[in-house]
Amino acid sequence: MLKVTDRATTVEQRLRAAGTAYVRATVVRAQPPTSALPGDSAVVLADGTIDGFVGGQCATGSVRVAALTALRDREPMLLRILPDSAVPFPDVPGAHLVVNPCLSGGAIEVFLEPQLPAPAVRVLGGSPIARSVRQIAPLVGLELADDTGDRTATAVVIATHGGDEATAIRTAVDDGAGYVGLVASERRGAAVLAETGLTGAELARVHSPAGLSIGARSAPEIALAIVGEIVRQLRTGGLDTPMAEPPPVHQAVDPVCGMAVVVGPDTPRLTAGDEEFFFCGPGCRDRYAEKLGS
Known part of the structure; x- marks a missing residue:
């Protein structure tokens, strides 16, 4: 059976062979309690699909949103994901900071590196x-x-x-x-x-x-x-590598925690009347359902 890191490497080889742009996400620092460890990695495609492991569902959601920005800008990014509390964590100038109130604790840093097709x-x-x-x-x-x-x-x-x-x-x-x-x-x-x-x-x-x-x-x-x-x-001279136009990606805001969410087939959602709400994880969805039912 392939390890997660081995699987990510295999996926990258396939994407490079096809000339597909993607983002390599690598956990470079983790502070317990976190499910991700330094060295864990994943690839993020232009449609928001993630293959690999960079943490739990809430952390993965933050990585997904930031990775799409890095791919759009064609620039690497160091993403710092912190819980909604005062946690001693080394400051990194220039890093992109996200405070994710849904994290159970700990903090992680993920390096996002766009991988563009070679000319x-x-x-x-x-x-x-x-x-x-x-x-x-x-x-x-x-x-x-x-x-x-x-x-x-x-x-x-x-x-x-x-x-x-x-x-x-x-x-x-x-x-x-x-x-x-x-x-x-x-x-x-x-x-x-x-x-x-x-x-x-x-x-x-x-x-x-x-x-x-x-x-x-x-x-x-x-x-x-x-x-x-x-x-x-x-x-x-301004010569650019042609890239396929990325598919439109819909983003929403979790009404509970306020996190940005990339909407996909697996995104937790809840329909109330004529409105549909999207959430970073099942926890926020269930809390919002309880609020609507009270």
Whole structure:
């Protein structure tokens, strides 16, 4: 049987292979009494689904809400979850603090780290330059996109040295690639681009001749220049990794404890008349039911 941490690792491997964005949540500090221990971990998906263990239901609810914020902002976050009492717990400047009155005691800190898909590069052609790009790109953290179309490529390199290059450029632009590099001379590249029918904004995404001007001559050197240009665009040129639009996530406020709650199929809820209320856990739901019945 897989341990919780092993299961989380297996889930992460599957998500990375699919190019799915998620948040890795890891308990880095815990003060008894807590059910979570340092090292416990989980993954949080864009729809609020959690796979793994980072504490009881109330703590998990706080992690879920904060993780969605971290994923939206694409920034890591240290989440401090404290009970509604004066608990001596080391202060951490810059940490995101949540006071959860439903905690039975203790306090935990959870590091939330967004895991975004690596930029994918699709290389067209079987030339020496194409082969060299495929060899160099993974060395700088770029993934090679296959021809299945399952992932949108951040960059497309066209190194076919002939064929219908205009159509290849048009297809890459239409598919959403932010960088399209054509391996061709300046004169031939201009002739190819004239056949594409691209708008000015679309042409701004096409680089011809592809690659930084480093005086490259050999196929590996030209490939290095091309990969370098892609990296420069990623770091300073505004080139972004395409990500699937996250599903809409509904949040509510627990009417008992005031905690933010991500509404999902398993969220405790209670219907009273025409209103539906959502809760961080069964305890708050039951207390609210008693209040309505009194």
